[in-house]
Amino acid sequence: MTTTHRLRLSEMTGLTPLITTTTVADPQAAYRALAERWGTIAPVELEPGINAWLVLGHHELCQVVRNEQLFSRDPNNWRMFYEGVVPPDSGLGPMMFPRDNCYFADGDKHRRLRAPLDEGLAGLDEHRMSRFIRATCADLIRGFSNQGTADLVSDYAAVVPMLTVAGLFGLPPAQGHQLRAALIALFSSAEDSQPAAHELERILTGAMEARRQAPADDLTTAFLNHNNLRNDYEIQQSMVLMISAGYETTTSWIAQSLRLMLADNRFAGRLRGGRLGLDDALDEVLWRDPPMSNMPARYALVDCELAGMPIERGDALILGLGAANQDPRVHTDDSWLEVGNRSHLAWSAGPHACPAQRAGRMITRIAVDTALHQLHDVTLSVPADEIQLLPSPWTRCPASLPVRFTPSGPVPR
Numbered sequence: 384m385t386t387t388h389r390l391r392l393s394e395m396t397g398l399t400p401l402i403t404t405t406t407v408a409d410p411q412a413a414y415r416a417l418a419e420r421w422g423t424i425a426p427v428e429l430e431p432g433i434n435a436w437l438v439l440g441h442h443e444l445c446q447v448v449r450n451e452q453l454f455s456r457d458p459n460n461w462r463m464f465y466e467g468v469v470p471p472d473s474g475l476g477p478m479m480f481p482r483d484n485c486y487f488a489d490g491d492k493h494r495r496l497r498a499p500l501d502e503g504l505a506g507l508d509e510h511r512m513s514r515f516i517r518a519t520c521a522d523l524i525r526g527f528s529n530q531g532t533a534d535l536v537s538d539y540a541a542v543v544p545m546l547t548v549a550g551l552f553g554l555p556p557a558q559g560h561q562l563r564a565a566l567i568a569l570f571s572s573a574e575d576s577q578p579a580a581h582e583l584e585r586i587l588t589g590a591m592e593a594r595r596q597a598p599a600d601d602l603t604t605a606f607l608n609h610n611n612l613r614n615d616y617e618i619q620q621s622m623v624l625m626i627s628a629g630y631e632t633t634t635s636w637i638a639q640s641l642r643l644m645l646a647d648n649r650f651a652g653r654l655r656g657g658r659l660g661l662d663d664a665l666d667e668v669l670w671r672d673p674p675m676s677n678m679p680a681r682y683a684l685v686d687c688e689l690a691g692m693p694i695e696r697g698d699a700l701i702l703g704l705g706a707a708n709q710d711p712r713v714h715t716d717d718s719w720l721e722v723g724n725r726s727h728l729a730w731s732a733g734p735h736a737c738p739a740q741r742a743g744r745m746i747t748r749i750a751v752d753t754a755l756h757q758l759h760d761v762t763l764s765v766p767a768d769e770i771q772l773l774p775s776p777w778t779r780c781p782a783s784l785p786v787r788f789t790p791s792g793p794v795p796r
């Protein structure tokens with residue numbers, strides 16, 4: 384691709400909708416078609432009339448996320464947002480509208496708000512956390528193991544991460560379930576989001592009050608004691624960020640891993656035959672189907688050119704993590720050569736790279752391992768090609784994974 388396109392992003396019409404890259408059976412074919420037409424940065428349509436650049440190349444993606452002087456994380460720099468082109472009830476809102484936390488901040492403000500997260504996560508007692516996750520997984524499996532059938536997404540993959548992250552903040556499972564319901568409502572529709580926001584606030588304020596009275600070895604106490612968080616509002620926003628950022632991503636990683644193990648005989652054979660360790664298998668999922676296939680966003684702070692494309696100040700750039708992972712400059716098709724290669728961008732890179740890589744891996748590894756061991760003859764109860772994906776432009780998380788297995792008696796604690 385050598386031609387330089389001079390049309391402004393906002394003037395382009397007939398663009399590929401971003402959601403086609405996540406909902407098709409072969410997302411890589413969709414990314415390849417875009418790259419063949421446009422190169423390593425392609426214009427796409429987020430919603431009718433709302434366009435963005437999709438960064439497809441590994442090198443270009445690293446350039447964008449590692450250069451916050453040129454590409455901001457703050458949606459207040461998004462022209463279509465500040466000019467009011469994006470309607471307030473847009474489906475893009477939950478992922479792209481600004482909130483007051485480190486996720487949407489740059490520079491010093493980002494570093495100030497990010498430090499409590501990094502330090503809190505670094506201080507976790509991983510043995511205790513691992514015991515907690517194992518017990519959570521066993522409890523959930525105990526809830527359906529005598530039925531012989533389950534939906535491994537709604538009964539398991541979507542529950543383990545929320546109960547775990549809630550547990551890191553010292554919240555018991557019952558409140559973890561309440562948090563999950565509130566979060567789903569908050570991000571689903573405008574009508575539900577107001578009461579859900581109040582419910583979320585009620586639960587988190589309660590946790591903060593409880594820890595003020597009785598400090599404990601948990602993230603709520605760590606956030607309360609951190610000098611960088613200046614008031615209750617900042618503490619609460621940091622809690623909401625951790626809980627929401629950890630939820631869908633980890634759900635998707637667990638669900639995608641289980642789907643591959645149940646539906647892809649080659650993958651399952653390599654794993655069961657001992658030729659692929661569980662951690663390498665999980666990495667292969669991060670390469671093939673990263674939890675966030677497309678990640679919003681960065682906003683250009685100046686007019687510039689990237690991979691031959693004219694980027695204008697205020698344009699949005701979506702991180703095509705799934706596409707960048709298959710960039711032939713960093714990845715071959717030979718799964719044997721790829722064992723141990725962790726240069727994928729599933730966690731992104733640069734100052735906003737996921738701070739919870741160890742925690743996310745621990746949750747996923749234990750959840751997948753426990754399911755495969757405790758439901759040892761588990762099989763899909765629908766043909767693999769009938770597994771539906773959640774209708775999202777960001778993730779390719781299976782909507783459900785109906786399975787059957789031999790019903791068992793109680794699972795030992």
Ligand code: HEM
Nearest residue numbers: 485486625628629632633674729730731735736737739743
């Ligand atoms: C397990 C699978 C996970 C994956 C694949 C994942 C991936 C990501 C990615 C791609 C980003 C965005 C980076 C960017 O915009 O450049 C991110 C940010 C973030 N993630 Fe994760 N994540 C996972 C789990 C978690 C968990 C379990 C937590 C919390 C307990 C978490 C907390 C965060 C936070 C707070 C940020 C924002 C960091 C910042 O803006 O500085 N993530 N994650």
